[in-house]
Amino acid sequence: MNNILYSGIFIGIIIATFLVAFLVNRFFKRLIRKSTADMRNDPTNYLFLRHTISALIYIVGFSTAIYMMPNLRALASSLLAGAGILAVAIGFASQQALSNIISGVFIVLFKPFRVNDRLKIRELNGIVEDITLRHTVIRDFENKRILIPNSVISDEIIVNSDFIEDKICKWIDIGISYDSDIDKAKKIMEEEVLNHPLHIDPRSQQQVELGDPIVPVRVITLGDSSVNLRAWAWAKNSPDGFVLSCDLYESIKKRFDKEGVEIPFPHRTLVHKNKAV
DSSP states (O other), X not given: OHHHHHHHHHHHHHHHHHHHHHHHHXXXXXXXXXXXXXXXXXXXXXXXXXXXXXXXXXXXXXXXXXXXXXXXXXHHHHHHHTOHHXXXXXXXXXXXXXXXXXXXXXXXXXXXXXXXXXXXXXXXXXXXXXXXXXXXXXXXXXXXXXXXXXXXXXXXXXXXXXXXXOOEXXXXXXXXXXXXXXXXXXXXHHHHHHHOTTOOOOOOHHHHHHTOOSSOEEEEEEOSXXXXXXXXXXXXXXXXXXXXXXXXXXXXXXXXXXXXXXXXXXXOOOOOOOXXX
């Protein structure tokens, strides 16, 4: 009879553990959805706290369920009493897991990146989707998920496009032929940037008073077959910057074609020598 009672208590605690974890996750999901309705709010802390509390609920629930079963309690005590070697082995095996947890805490505390930030790590580009106790989830631009252990990403050099501010500068680099009118080409590039709806004025009040141009366009190098120009185009964030640069390359190319500014391309001269018979 007691075994049946204890079994019922054990099953009840396990079910209660899963139920409480489910309710806590549901609560945090609603809280995150409400708090991040404004995109300027950062959901990183809420997400990490949700994972931490869920892990604690499972640990406490399963530990309590085992403790309530006398047979399992005696077995657990026996294992703990003679588990010195096992503890050492588990300790070595869990070093990486503990390192990931500590790294995750440091990421949340010091915020080198946050959820929804756009990162570049080595050859990987994507948006931070979640930071769990073990790994960071990055969604790349093909909608694939990249899982990077927290201890690994903490040691990497990261390019964060959204750190401190979202504003971004795109270099519009185009080469023109040596026969083309440089001033006309610079004027076309400036006009196309100014006319684009996603372009913003990045100048400070002091720069405005000094008369700095909204869109600087300069000759940056004299190449083997081209005069290389660069326009500085600014957008309010990375997505707008990507669209801005794509549109500008297309519109500037069309204007150059229309107004007779040549963009050089490689030429190859073939010489065929006939042997004398």
